[in-house]
Amino acid sequence: MELIIGTKRWSTWSLRPWLALKKTGAAFTETEVELRQGDTTKSAIAPHSPSGLVPVLKDGELTVWDSLAICEYLAERYPEARLWPADPAARALARSAAAEMHAGFASLRGECPMALDQEPRPHDVSEATQSDLRRIVAMWNQMLERFGGPFLAGEWSIADAFYTPVATRLRTYGLHASDYGDTGRAGEYMQRLLQDPDFLAWEAAARA
Template identity: 40%
Template sequence: MKLVIANKNYSSWSMRPWLLLKHYGIPFEEIQIWLQKDDSAEQIRKYSPSGRVPALIGDDGHVVWDSLAICETLAERFLEHPWWPRDANLRACARAVSAEMHSGFGDIREAMPMNIRMRRPSIGEKAGLHPSVRRIDTLWRESLARSQGPFLFGEFGIADAMYAPVVMRFNSYQPTVLTDEARAYAERITALPAVREWIAASQDEPAIASYDAVA
Protein backbone atom coordinates (compact mmCIF):
# COMPACT_ATOMS: atom_id res chain seq x y z
CA MET A 1 0.00 0.00 0.00
CA LYS A 2 1.31 3.44 -0.96
CA LEU A 3 0.31 6.94 0.12
CA VAL A 4 1.20 9.83 -2.16
CA ILE A 5 1.65 13.11 -0.30
CA ALA A 6 3.16 16.56 -0.78
CA ASN A 7 5.29 18.78 1.49
CA LYS A 8 4.62 18.05 5.14
CA ASN A 9 5.06 21.73 6.03
CA TYR A 10 2.22 22.83 3.76
CA SER A 11 -0.03 19.93 2.73
CA SER A 12 -2.89 19.77 5.19
CA TRP A 13 -4.82 17.22 3.14
CA SER A 14 -1.82 14.90 2.99
CA MET A 15 -1.43 15.06 6.75
CA ARG A 16 -4.82 13.55 7.56
CA PRO A 17 -4.56 9.96 6.26
CA TRP A 18 -0.81 9.85 6.93
CA LEU A 19 -1.43 10.52 10.63
CA LEU A 20 -3.97 7.74 10.91
CA LEU A 21 -1.73 5.20 9.19
CA LYS A 22 1.17 6.14 11.46
CA HIS A 23 -0.90 6.31 14.64
CA TYR A 24 -2.38 2.86 14.06
CA GLY A 25 0.94 1.36 12.93
CA ILE A 26 -0.35 0.30 9.51
CA PRO A 27 2.56 -0.35 7.11
CA PHE A 28 2.65 1.78 3.97
CA GLU A 29 5.12 3.22 1.50
CA GLU A 30 5.30 7.01 1.45
CA ILE A 31 5.70 8.71 -1.92
CA GLN A 32 6.38 12.42 -1.47
CA ILE A 33 6.15 14.93 -4.30
CA TRP A 34 7.34 18.49 -3.72
CA LEU A 35 4.84 21.20 -4.63
CA GLN A 36 5.51 23.98 -7.14
CA LYS A 37 8.34 22.26 -8.96
CA ASP A 38 8.41 22.30 -12.76
CA ASP A 39 7.20 18.71 -12.91
CA SER A 40 5.03 18.62 -9.77
CA ALA A 41 1.70 18.42 -11.61
CA GLU A 42 3.03 15.77 -13.96
CA GLN A 43 4.38 13.67 -11.10
CA ILE A 44 1.15 13.88 -9.11
CA ARG A 45 -0.96 12.85 -12.13
CA LYS A 46 1.10 9.68 -12.43
CA TYR A 47 -0.62 8.55 -9.24
CA SER A 48 -3.76 10.64 -8.76
CA PRO A 49 -6.50 11.06 -11.40
CA SER A 50 -7.62 14.29 -9.72
CA GLY A 51 -4.16 15.80 -10.01
CA ARG A 52 -4.17 16.38 -6.27
CA VAL A 53 -2.70 14.74 -3.21
CA PRO A 54 -3.11 12.65 -1.18
CA ALA A 55 -3.77 9.47 -3.11
CA LEU A 56 -3.85 5.94 -1.69
CA ILE A 57 -2.69 3.13 -3.94
CA GLY A 58 -3.86 -0.26 -2.75
CA ASP A 59 -1.99 -3.52 -3.01
CA ASP A 60 -4.03 -4.27 -6.14
CA GLY A 61 -3.16 -0.91 -7.72
CA HIS A 62 -6.58 0.62 -7.13
CA VAL A 63 -6.33 4.36 -6.42
CA VAL A 64 -8.43 6.34 -3.95
CA TRP A 65 -8.05 10.11 -3.86
CA ASP A 66 -9.40 12.73 -1.43
CA SER A 67 -8.45 12.64 2.24
CA LEU A 68 -11.83 11.71 3.67
CA ALA A 69 -12.44 9.01 1.06
CA ILE A 70 -9.04 7.53 1.88
CA CYS A 71 -9.87 7.54 5.59
CA GLU A 72 -13.19 5.78 4.98
CA THR A 73 -11.50 3.21 2.74
CA LEU A 74 -8.92 2.47 5.42
CA ALA A 75 -11.66 2.18 8.04
CA GLU A 76 -13.40 -0.47 5.96
CA ARG A 77 -10.19 -2.41 5.45
CA PHE A 78 -8.70 -2.29 8.95
CA LEU A 79 -11.70 -2.92 11.17
CA GLU A 80 -9.61 -3.49 14.30
CA HIS A 81 -8.89 0.22 14.75
CA PRO A 82 -11.27 2.87 16.25
CA TRP A 83 -11.58 5.07 13.17
CA TRP A 84 -15.10 6.10 14.18
CA PRO A 85 -16.84 5.82 17.58
CA ARG A 86 -18.60 2.53 18.23
CA ASP A 87 -21.74 4.27 19.55
CA ALA A 88 -24.07 5.03 16.62
CA ASN A 89 -25.02 8.54 17.77
CA LEU A 90 -21.42 9.50 18.47
CA ARG A 91 -20.43 8.04 15.10
CA ALA A 92 -23.01 10.18 13.34
CA CYS A 93 -21.71 13.28 15.16
CA ALA A 94 -18.13 12.39 14.29
CA ARG A 95 -19.01 12.07 10.61
CA ALA A 96 -20.85 15.41 10.65
CA VAL A 97 -17.96 17.15 12.41
CA SER A 98 -15.49 15.67 9.91
CA ALA A 99 -17.64 16.61 6.92
CA GLU A 100 -17.99 20.18 8.19
CA MET A 101 -14.20 20.46 8.22
CA HIS A 102 -13.92 18.80 4.83
CA SER A 103 -16.31 21.17 3.08
CA GLY A 104 -16.15 24.35 5.13
CA PHE A 105 -13.95 26.99 6.73
CA GLY A 106 -12.70 28.44 3.46
CA ASP A 107 -11.76 31.67 5.20
CA ILE A 108 -9.47 29.78 7.58
CA ARG A 109 -7.84 27.91 4.69
CA GLU A 110 -7.22 31.13 2.77
CA ALA A 111 -6.03 33.38 5.59
CA MET A 112 -4.25 30.70 7.63
CA PRO A 113 -2.60 28.35 5.11
CA MET A 114 -0.87 25.47 6.85
CA ASN A 115 2.75 26.41 7.38
CA ILE A 116 4.10 24.55 10.39
CA ARG A 117 7.33 26.52 10.52
CA MET A 118 5.59 29.91 10.52
CA ARG A 119 4.70 31.93 13.62
CA ARG A 120 2.55 34.94 12.82
CA PRO A 121 0.07 35.70 15.61
CA SER A 122 -1.11 38.89 13.92
CA ILE A 123 -3.15 36.71 11.53
CA GLY A 124 -4.97 35.06 14.40
CA GLU A 125 -6.00 38.45 15.72
CA LYS A 126 -8.05 39.30 12.60
CA ALA A 127 -11.61 39.78 13.75
CA GLY A 128 -13.02 38.55 10.44
CA LEU A 129 -11.69 35.06 11.17
CA HIS A 130 -13.05 34.87 14.70
CA PRO A 131 -16.51 33.44 13.83
CA SER A 132 -14.92 30.44 12.11
CA VAL A 133 -12.37 30.00 14.89
CA ARG A 134 -15.17 30.10 17.45
CA ARG A 135 -17.17 27.56 15.45
CA ILE A 136 -14.21 25.15 15.47
CA ASP A 137 -13.74 25.81 19.18
CA THR A 138 -17.41 24.96 19.76
CA LEU A 139 -17.18 21.77 17.69
CA TRP A 140 -14.19 20.63 19.73
CA ARG A 141 -15.74 21.44 23.11
CA GLU A 142 -19.11 19.86 22.30
CA SER A 143 -17.46 16.72 20.92
CA LEU A 144 -15.23 16.38 23.98
CA ALA A 145 -18.24 16.84 26.24
CA ARG A 146 -20.17 14.10 24.43
CA SER A 147 -17.32 11.60 24.54
CA GLN A 148 -15.51 12.64 27.73
CA GLY A 149 -12.29 12.79 25.66
CA PRO A 150 -9.38 12.81 25.65
CA PHE A 151 -9.87 13.17 21.89
CA LEU A 152 -12.94 14.42 20.07
CA PHE A 153 -14.83 11.14 20.27
CA GLY A 154 -12.85 9.28 22.88
CA GLU A 155 -9.98 7.50 21.15
CA PHE A 156 -8.00 9.21 18.40
CA GLY A 157 -9.83 8.72 15.11
CA ILE A 158 -10.78 10.19 11.77
CA ALA A 159 -12.42 13.29 13.27
CA ASP A 160 -9.19 14.17 15.09
CA ALA A 161 -7.14 13.61 11.95
CA MET A 162 -9.45 15.95 10.04
CA TYR A 163 -8.74 18.72 12.55
CA ALA A 164 -5.02 18.06 13.11
CA PRO A 165 -4.02 20.49 10.33
CA VAL A 166 -6.27 23.10 11.96
CA VAL A 167 -4.27 22.60 15.15
CA MET A 168 -1.11 23.25 13.11
CA ARG A 169 -2.68 26.45 11.78
CA PHE A 170 -3.68 27.60 15.25
CA ASN A 171 -0.15 26.87 16.49
CA SER A 172 1.20 29.09 13.72
CA TYR A 173 -1.29 31.98 13.82
CA GLN A 174 -2.37 31.79 17.47
CA PRO A 175 -5.98 33.06 17.40
CA THR A 176 -6.73 34.78 20.67
CA VAL A 177 -10.39 33.74 20.91
CA LEU A 178 -9.74 30.04 21.60
CA THR A 179 -10.97 28.78 24.95
CA ASP A 180 -8.67 27.04 27.40
CA GLU A 181 -10.41 23.73 26.69
CA ALA A 182 -9.74 24.07 22.96
CA ARG A 183 -6.11 25.00 23.60
CA ALA A 184 -5.69 21.92 25.79
CA TYR A 185 -7.10 19.72 23.03
CA ALA A 186 -4.71 21.32 20.51
CA GLU A 187 -1.82 20.56 22.86
CA ARG A 188 -2.87 16.90 23.07
CA ILE A 189 -2.96 16.62 19.30
CA THR A 190 0.42 18.34 18.93
CA ALA A 191 1.95 15.96 21.46
CA LEU A 192 0.90 12.76 19.66
CA PRO A 193 3.96 10.79 18.43
CA ALA A 194 2.68 10.66 14.85
CA VAL A 195 2.10 14.43 14.84
CA ARG A 196 5.53 15.06 16.32
CA GLU A 197 7.05 12.90 13.59
CA TRP A 198 5.20 14.88 10.89
CA ILE A 199 6.30 18.20 12.42
CA ALA A 200 9.93 17.07 12.68
CA ALA A 201 9.98 16.00 9.03
CA SER A 202 8.54 19.36 7.96
CA GLN A 203 11.42 21.38 9.37
CA ASP A 204 14.02 20.67 6.69
CA GLU A 205 11.80 20.71 3.63
CA PRO A 206 12.33 23.30 0.87
CA ALA A 207 10.43 26.56 1.33
CA ILE A 208 7.79 27.74 -1.13
CA ALA A 209 7.74 31.51 -1.44
CA SER A 210 4.03 31.86 -2.22
CA TYR A 211 3.10 29.83 0.87
CA ASP A 212 5.39 31.88 3.09
CA ALA A 213 4.09 35.27 1.92
CA VAL A 214 1.10 35.47 4.26
CA ALA A 215 0.10 39.07 4.89
Protein backbone atom coordinates (compact mmCIF):
# COMPACT_ATOMS: atom_id res chain seq x y z
CA MET A 1 0.00 0.00 0.00
CA GLU A 2 1.28 3.45 -0.96
CA LEU A 3 0.06 6.89 0.09
CA ILE A 4 1.05 9.80 -2.11
CA ILE A 5 1.03 13.01 -0.08
CA GLY A 6 1.88 16.68 -0.46
CA THR A 7 4.53 18.63 1.43
CA LYS A 8 4.12 17.78 5.11
CA ARG A 9 4.56 21.36 6.23
CA TRP A 10 1.48 22.49 4.34
CA SER A 11 -0.77 19.65 3.18
CA THR A 12 -3.70 19.36 5.56
CA TRP A 13 -5.53 17.09 3.13
CA SER A 14 -2.59 14.66 3.16
CA LEU A 15 -2.25 14.69 6.94
CA ARG A 16 -5.82 13.50 7.49
CA PRO A 17 -5.69 10.14 5.67
CA TRP A 18 -2.08 9.64 6.79
CA LEU A 19 -3.25 9.76 10.41
CA ALA A 20 -6.10 7.35 9.67
CA LEU A 21 -3.74 4.96 7.91
CA LYS A 22 -1.31 5.06 10.83
CA LYS A 23 -4.16 4.19 13.21
CA THR A 24 -4.89 1.01 11.23
CA GLY A 25 -1.39 -0.31 11.96
CA ALA A 26 -1.06 -1.40 8.32
CA ALA A 27 2.32 -1.24 6.62
CA PHE A 28 2.55 1.36 3.88
CA THR A 29 5.03 3.45 1.97
CA GLU A 30 4.65 7.17 1.46
CA THR A 31 5.66 9.27 -1.49
CA GLU A 32 5.91 12.98 -0.76
CA VAL A 33 5.43 15.46 -3.60
CA GLU A 34 6.74 18.98 -3.14
CA LEU A 35 3.86 21.41 -3.52
CA ARG A 36 3.88 25.00 -4.79
CA GLN A 37 6.37 24.23 -7.56
CA GLY A 38 4.11 24.94 -10.51
CA ASP A 39 4.52 22.58 -13.45
CA THR A 40 7.08 20.51 -11.54
CA THR A 41 4.45 19.67 -8.93
CA LYS A 42 1.84 18.87 -11.58
CA SER A 43 4.26 16.55 -13.37
CA ALA A 44 5.13 14.75 -10.15
CA ILE A 45 1.48 14.17 -9.23
CA ALA A 46 0.21 13.25 -12.68
CA PRO A 47 1.40 9.60 -12.75
CA HIS A 48 -0.39 8.90 -9.47
CA SER A 49 -3.62 10.90 -9.40
CA PRO A 50 -6.54 10.98 -11.85
CA SER A 51 -7.64 14.28 -10.31
CA GLY A 52 -4.20 15.87 -10.48
CA LEU A 53 -4.32 16.36 -6.71
CA VAL A 54 -2.93 14.69 -3.60
CA PRO A 55 -3.47 12.69 -1.46
CA VAL A 56 -3.86 9.43 -3.34
CA LEU A 57 -3.93 5.92 -1.93
CA LYS A 58 -2.76 2.95 -4.00
CA ASP A 59 -3.76 -0.49 -2.77
CA GLY A 60 -2.72 -3.05 -5.33
CA GLU A 61 -4.48 -2.16 -8.58
CA LEU A 62 -6.91 0.17 -6.81
CA THR A 63 -6.33 3.93 -6.73
CA VAL A 64 -8.40 6.04 -4.35
CA TRP A 65 -8.21 9.82 -4.37
CA ASP A 66 -9.64 12.52 -2.10
CA SER A 67 -8.88 12.54 1.62
CA LEU A 68 -12.37 11.67 2.84
CA ALA A 69 -12.78 8.89 0.29
CA ILE A 70 -9.43 7.43 1.36
CA CYS A 71 -10.46 7.53 5.01
CA GLU A 72 -13.78 5.83 4.23
CA TYR A 73 -11.96 3.13 2.28
CA LEU A 74 -9.58 2.53 5.18
CA ALA A 75 -12.49 2.28 7.62
CA GLU A 76 -14.00 -0.48 5.48
CA ARG A 77 -10.68 -2.16 4.71
CA TYR A 78 -9.66 -2.29 8.39
CA PRO A 79 -12.85 -2.56 10.46
CA GLU A 80 -10.86 -3.75 13.48
CA ALA A 81 -9.22 -0.30 13.66
CA ARG A 82 -12.63 1.26 14.40
CA LEU A 83 -11.90 4.44 12.51
CA TRP A 84 -15.56 5.34 12.92
CA PRO A 85 -17.44 4.85 16.22
CA ALA A 86 -19.44 1.66 16.67
CA ASP A 87 -22.42 3.53 18.12
CA PRO A 88 -24.73 4.70 15.27
CA ALA A 89 -25.38 8.15 16.75
CA ALA A 90 -21.73 8.79 17.48
CA ARG A 91 -20.80 7.54 14.02
CA ALA A 92 -23.37 9.79 12.32
CA LEU A 93 -22.20 12.88 14.18
CA ALA A 94 -18.53 12.07 13.63
CA ARG A 95 -19.23 11.75 9.91
CA SER A 96 -21.16 15.02 9.97
CA ALA A 97 -18.26 16.80 11.64
CA ALA A 98 -15.73 15.40 9.17
CA ALA A 99 -17.92 16.27 6.19
CA GLU A 100 -18.42 19.83 7.45
CA MET A 101 -14.64 20.29 7.66
CA HIS A 102 -14.17 18.67 4.27
CA ALA A 103 -16.61 21.02 2.56
CA GLY A 104 -16.55 24.16 4.68
CA PHE A 105 -14.60 26.71 6.69
CA ALA A 106 -13.14 28.23 3.53
CA SER A 107 -12.20 31.49 5.24
CA LEU A 108 -10.16 29.77 7.94
CA ARG A 109 -8.47 27.51 5.43
CA GLY A 110 -7.62 30.39 3.10
CA GLU A 111 -6.57 32.92 5.70
CA CYS A 112 -4.71 30.58 8.05
CA PRO A 113 -3.06 27.80 6.02
CA MET A 114 -1.27 25.05 7.87
CA ALA A 115 2.40 25.97 8.25
CA LEU A 116 4.20 23.54 10.51
CA ASP A 117 7.52 25.24 9.82
CA GLN A 118 6.38 28.55 11.31
CA GLU A 119 6.73 29.52 14.93
CA PRO A 120 3.49 30.60 16.65
CA ARG A 121 2.69 34.29 16.30
CA PRO A 122 -0.40 36.43 16.98
CA HIS A 123 -2.54 37.05 13.93
CA ASP A 124 -5.62 39.19 13.38
CA VAL A 125 -8.31 37.35 11.45
CA SER A 126 -11.34 38.51 9.50
CA GLU A 127 -14.90 38.31 10.75
CA ALA A 128 -15.53 35.43 8.35
CA THR A 129 -12.69 33.45 9.90
CA GLN A 130 -13.89 34.36 13.38
CA SER A 131 -17.30 32.96 12.42
CA ASP A 132 -15.65 29.74 11.27
CA LEU A 133 -13.80 29.49 14.57
CA ARG A 134 -16.94 30.08 16.64
CA ARG A 135 -18.68 27.28 14.75
CA ILE A 136 -15.76 24.89 15.17
CA VAL A 137 -15.38 25.59 18.89
CA ALA A 138 -19.13 25.19 19.44
CA MET A 139 -19.09 21.85 17.61
CA TRP A 140 -16.11 20.62 19.60
CA ASN A 141 -17.72 21.58 22.90
CA GLN A 142 -21.05 20.01 22.00
CA MET A 143 -19.59 16.70 20.85
CA LEU A 144 -17.09 16.45 23.69
CA GLU A 145 -19.87 17.08 26.20
CA ARG A 146 -22.25 14.62 24.55
CA PHE A 147 -19.81 11.75 24.21
CA GLY A 148 -17.57 12.50 27.17
CA GLY A 149 -14.29 12.71 25.24
CA PRO A 150 -11.43 12.36 25.11
CA PHE A 151 -12.08 12.81 21.37
CA LEU A 152 -15.04 14.20 19.47
CA ALA A 153 -17.11 11.01 19.41
CA GLY A 154 -15.48 9.28 22.38
CA GLU A 155 -12.52 7.28 21.08
CA TRP A 156 -10.29 8.60 18.30
CA SER A 157 -11.97 8.60 14.88
CA ILE A 158 -11.61 10.00 11.40
CA ALA A 159 -13.37 13.15 12.64
CA ASP A 160 -10.35 13.85 14.84
CA ALA A 161 -8.02 13.39 11.88
CA PHE A 162 -10.00 16.06 10.07
CA TYR A 163 -9.65 18.59 12.89
CA THR A 164 -5.99 17.99 13.71
CA PRO A 165 -4.91 20.55 11.07
CA VAL A 166 -7.32 23.04 12.65
CA ALA A 167 -5.52 22.62 15.96
CA THR A 168 -2.22 23.43 14.23
CA ARG A 169 -3.75 26.57 12.73
CA LEU A 170 -4.94 27.80 16.11
CA ARG A 171 -1.46 27.28 17.50
CA THR A 172 0.45 28.79 14.57
CA TYR A 173 -1.66 31.95 14.35
CA GLY A 174 -1.99 32.55 18.08
CA LEU A 175 -5.74 31.93 18.11
CA HIS A 176 -7.33 30.85 21.38
CA ALA A 177 -10.45 28.72 21.63
CA SER A 178 -11.39 30.69 24.74
CA ASP A 179 -11.92 33.77 22.53
CA TYR A 180 -14.49 31.90 20.44
CA GLY A 181 -16.85 30.44 23.04
CA ASP A 182 -14.79 27.64 24.55
CA THR A 183 -16.14 26.26 27.82
CA GLY A 184 -12.81 24.59 28.53
CA ARG A 185 -13.23 21.31 26.69
CA ALA A 186 -12.22 22.62 23.26
CA GLY A 187 -8.86 23.94 24.41
CA GLU A 188 -8.03 20.65 26.11
CA TYR A 189 -9.13 18.75 23.02
CA MET A 190 -6.89 20.88 20.82
CA GLN A 191 -3.88 20.08 22.98
CA ARG A 192 -4.79 16.40 22.90
CA LEU A 193 -4.72 16.42 19.10
CA LEU A 194 -1.34 18.16 19.07
CA GLN A 195 0.12 15.58 21.45
CA ASP A 196 -1.04 12.55 19.48
CA PRO A 197 2.08 10.41 18.83
CA ASP A 198 1.28 9.96 15.16
CA PHE A 199 0.80 13.68 14.63
CA LEU A 200 4.07 14.36 16.46
CA ALA A 201 5.84 11.97 14.06
CA TRP A 202 4.35 13.82 11.07
CA GLU A 203 5.34 17.18 12.53
CA ALA A 204 8.91 16.07 13.24
CA ALA A 205 9.28 14.92 9.64
CA ALA A 206 7.75 18.20 8.39
CA ARG A 207 10.31 20.23 10.33
CA ALA A 208 13.31 18.06 9.49
